[in-house]
Amino acid sequence: MTDTPRPTRSAMLWLPLAVVAALGVLLAAGIWLSSQPNREALPSPLIGKPAPRFELPVLHEAGRLMSSEALKGAPYLLNVWGSWCPECRVEHPVLTRFAETKRVRVIGYNWKDEHADAMRWLEQYGNPYWVVLVDYDSTAALDWGIYGAPETFLVDAKGIVRWKHVGAVTQAVIDDELTPLLDRIEAEGDAR
Template identity: 70%
Template sequence: MSDAAPQTRKSTMRWLPLIIVAALGVLLFAGVMLSRNPNREALPSPLIGKPAPAFRLPVLHEPGRLVTSQELLGAPYLLNVWGSWCPACRDEHPVLTRFAESKRLRVIGFNWKDEHADALRWLEQFGNPYFMVLTDYDGKVAINWGIYGAPETFLVDGKGVIRWKYVGPMTDAVIQNELLPKLAEVEKAR
């Protein structure tokens, strides 16, 4: 009888690593599926309803020209954070291009932590939907905006106040269900 107990314990111990790996796999799978959920809530931003952080950044296609946040006042704009190194930005790009073609709103590119030549090549390859592309080579301006990844998108009203933020690739559904209603509010408040 005492020989059976150690045998059962050895058999159970043999399966333990497999059980642990399977449990970790289930948790990893659940995390990935939750992160892909298009209905997830956008991450809150403490900047919503507050003036957009001031900046002075070079223009990608005119490196000697600096644009300030003050120069963008007067009409709402969509600030889209992207980089040539960002796979999700490639997924978002056709959606953003279609939206920019509507000319409903100025779409400003915010090229983040990218190499100048890589950013130009990327836009040449996939098209340039932007009214203007600002560059934040070292990422210092992005810190003030609370940017921690790409893509991220901000709706800024004509007075320079951030009205909406979306983290992740924009989709047609996000534009229809979130951005356009928020834009309508901004336009109505003028």
């Protein structure tokens, strides 16, 4: 009978730790990959349908409410953001430049934020929004299918959701997706 070498005590202690570490790395990679926005993986059932009705407070005017009905008549871009959202800082300069073109009204949708934090964030980074609506407790977010920030919707003059983007809006997104869609919407309006 031959003796097979037995693992040393220190090897027996390191093996479970190595297995746990490898599982931890795999779990972290899976969580990171699942948190990355993928517009194609999250199609909105609202595209082509009326925007959800809402009546939300206006951030800068205590006691004032704005409804979805009040926004009809001209297209608008509804941008979901929060002071707690790192990607919102990334897209903010891009949205600011786009808002300055006055192509469409850019509506801020401040989500799950404290009033003072939202005000401080806008003071620090600038306010590109035509108006900022507030949804402190996610009452309207469920109807819109909002699961995170940033998310951006384009609603046409009739109140129909025409586009949704999950994640930071970049200049490429504006050039390749949003501007051509706005051109089509404007052409459709002229043809009628």
